[in-house]
Amino acid sequence: MLGFDFDNAFVREMPGDPETGPRVRQVEGALWSAVDPTPVAAPRLLAHSAEMASRLGISEEHIASPGFARVFAGNELLPGMQPFASNYGGHQFGHWAGQLGDGRAISLGEVVNAAGERWELQLKGAGPTPYSRTADGRAVLRSSIREFLCSEAMHHLGVPTTRALSLVGTGEMVVRDMFYDGHPAPEPGAIVCRVAPSFLRFGNFELPASRGNTALLRQLADFCIRRDFPHLGGAGEALYGQWFREICEHTAVMVAHWMRVGFVHGVMNTDNMSVLGLTIDYGPYGWIDNFDPDWTPNTTDAQRKRYRFGQQASVAYWNLGRLAGALSPLFDGVEALQAGLQAYVDTFNAADRDNIARKLGLAECRDDDVGLMQALQTLLRDGEVDMTLFFRALADFKPIGFEPASFESGTSAHGLFADAFYDDAKRIATAPAFDDWFAIYARRLREDGSDENGPAATHRRNRMRAANPRYVLRNYLAQQAIDRASQGDPEGVKELLDVMRRPYDDQPGREAFAAKRPDWARSRAGCSMLSCSS
Ligand SMILES: Nc1ncnc2c1ncn2[C@@H]1O[C@H](COP(=O)(O)OP(=O)(O)OP(=O)(O)O)[C@@H](O)[C@H]1O
Numbered sequence: 415m416l417g418f419d420f421d422n423a424f425v426r427e428m429p430g431d432p433e434t435g436p437r438v439r440q441v442e443g444a445l446w447s448a449v450d451p452t453p454v455a456a457p458r459l460l461a462h463s464a465e466m467a468s469r470l471g472i473s474e475e476h477i478a479s480p481g482f483a484r485v486f487a488g489n490e491l492l493p494g495m496q497p498f499a500s501n502y503g504g505h506q507f508g509h510w511a512g513q514l515g516d517g518r519a520i521s522l523g524e525v526v527n528a529a530g531e532r533w534e535l536q537l538k539g540a541g542p543t544p545y546s547r548t549a550d551g552r553a554v555l556r557s558s559i560r561e562f563l564c565s566e567a568m569h570h571l572g573v574p575t576t577r578a579l580s581l582v583g584t585g586e587m588v589v590r591d592m593f594y595d596g597h598p599a600p601e602p603g604a605i606v607c608r609v610a611p612s613f614l615r616f617g618n619f620e621l622p623a624s625r626g627n628t629a630l631l632r633q634l635a636d637f638c639i640r641r642d643f644p645h646l647g648g649a650g651e652a653l654y655g656q657w658f659r660e661i662c663e664h665t666a667v668m669v670a671h672w673m674r675v676g677f678v679h680g681v682m683n684t685d686n687m688s689v690l691g692l693t694i695d696y697g698p699y700g701w702i703d704n705f706d707p708d709w710t711p712n713t714t715d716a717q718r719k720r721y722r723f724g725q726q727a728s729v730a731y732w733n734l735g736r737l738a739g740a741l742s743p744l745f746d747g748v749e750a751l752q753a754g755l756q757a758y759v760d761t762f763n764a765a766d767r768d769n770i771a772r773k774l775g776l777a778e779c780r781d782d783d784v785g786l787m788q789a790l791q792t793l794l795r796d797g798e799v800d801m802t803l804f805f806r807a808l809a810d811f812k813p814i815g816f817e818p819a820s821f822e823s824g825t826s827a828h829g830l831f832a833d834a835f836y837d838d839a840k841r842i843a844t845a846p847a848f849d850d851w852f853a854i855y856a857r858r859l860r861e862d863g864s865d866e867n868g869p870a871a872t873h874r875r876n877r878m879r880a881a882n883p884r885y886v887l888r889n890y891l892a893q894q895a896i897d898r899a900s901q902g903d904p905e906g907v908k909e910l911l912d913v914m915r916r917p918y919d920d921q922p923g924r925e926a927f928a929a930k931r932p933d934w935a936r937s938r939a940g941c942s943m944l945s946c947s948s
């Protein structure tokens with residue numbers, strides 16, 4: 415019926431909790447607990463990803479049937495499904511938090527599709543588990559819409575990510591104190607089915623390590639290598655070393671993509687870091703509007719801004735350090751772990767340079783170009799310039815015949831970028847500095863042999879447009895879709911998803927989705943500030 419078989423390797427091969435059901439508890443010596451989703455009152459499919467469905471071999475006809483909504487609300491299990499919550503710990507905001515685990519995520523099973531790909535299906539918001547602690551195991555519609563949309567938007571942007579298959583309304587209300595200010599209120603509930611080859615997180619390894627259970631740690635590491643890194647060869651420490659190195663490299667590539675597209679994860683705790691280097695846990699994330707490396711959308715982190723945009727590469731390194739510590743019982747010395755961390759640095763730097771070359775339209779990134787990008791970023795920050803609009807427009811900059819001062823006087827370059835500024839006074843104040851920068855940039859492009867309208871310029875523009883998206887999931891766009899869905903109309907979610915399917919293409923008639931943040935959204939909840947309460 416669904417066109418796939420289940421092959422539940424994790425629960426088959428890894429030790430599980432002897433107790434089943436959702437009683438809250440510490441679970442020692444086991445990596446997962448069997449627990450069923452709690453049925454909901456009135457499942458209703460609000461949106462789905464056609465790409466993910468077809469990848470799994472699920473037909474559109476099946477998606478439209480009531481059975482689909484029931485299964486992906488957790489009301490019905492298909493043959494072969496073995497629901498479980500996984501047991502993990504984590505460092506939250508720099509501190510070891512002990513056992514956390516899937517408190518509201520319940521995996522249904524591992525699918526192997528017709529192409530032989532393995533995809534784990536996981537419901538987020540499916541009800542209480544042994545790891546729910548004091549919370550309810552549910553998720554609200556607004557946060558589920560955000561997770562659903564961003565998972566797919568990131569995929570289409572080329573950023574490694576967990577995917578989303580479906581968004582199902584539960585027909586039940588969930589009480590949340592959105593700003594932790596003593597005003598709890600009921601909100602509609604929803605469940606996302608997310609999909610990934612593996613949901614293993616750094617925290618899955620940290621927890622057995624923190625309890626001194628090296629045998630369990632080793633069992634999990636061996637399993638992860640076997641299932642999720644089958645291409646790695648060798649044995650023993652050499653194999654573990656290669657594996658850790660790949661985790662580091664994948665993490666570096668992921669964060670470099672975040673920096674390229676202006677994504678701020680918002681809560682990079684080690685329990686939210688995937689060993690496959692997939693973006694996971696779309697909670698209080700946000701997108702950069704005006705370029706500001708110090709910005710974080712997460713209101714819980716507003717004071718220290720640990721997870722601000724410009725800090726993400728360092729935080730990922732710190733997180734990998736925690737993972738290295740957890741894995742250290744598998745190693746005699748520290749060299750292999752240190753080499754892995756160094757591989758993170760090297761991979762990130764190489765990816766960052768690649769970003770510079772592609773975003774600026776250079777054939778390659780020379781040492782001086784790193785400074786050129788840094789100077790530009792300072793200007794973008796000082797001038798309060800929209801990151802997405804600016805880089806997109808940069809492809810149309812004409813280096814030949816560019817005269818300094820034209821930026822200020824309103825000809826040439828200026829016209830291209832005028833729309834990217836949020837503040838007129840700042841635009842005027844930074845105009846001379848932008849002029850200087852464009853003069854250097856124009857010279858640099860001419861050195862690269864860019865012609866005005868010939869094939870070299872076309873090639874450069876196409877390359878830039880493939881690195882600098884026209885459409886990103888701006889915070890206010892997601893909020894508008896949420897507002898509509900909260901009134902009972904999910905069409906806004908579907909339309910936004912459709913726009914985000916082709917983020918690098920100009921889509922005539924959809925200019926509004928590329929518009930910079932409107933004034934009303936500057937300080938509105940959900941648009942520039944996101945609560946962890948989800
Ligand atoms: N409503 C909830 N009910 C039960 N547990 C929750 C709830 N919200 C969060 N948790 C748990 O709190 C911990 C940290 O939460 P965090 O916000 O990082 O994750 P999350 O958004 O629930 O999910 P994930 O990381 O699976 O995407 C996790 O163990 C998570 O399962």
Ligand SMILES: [Mg+2]
Pocket residue numbers: 685686695
């Ligand atoms: Mg989480």
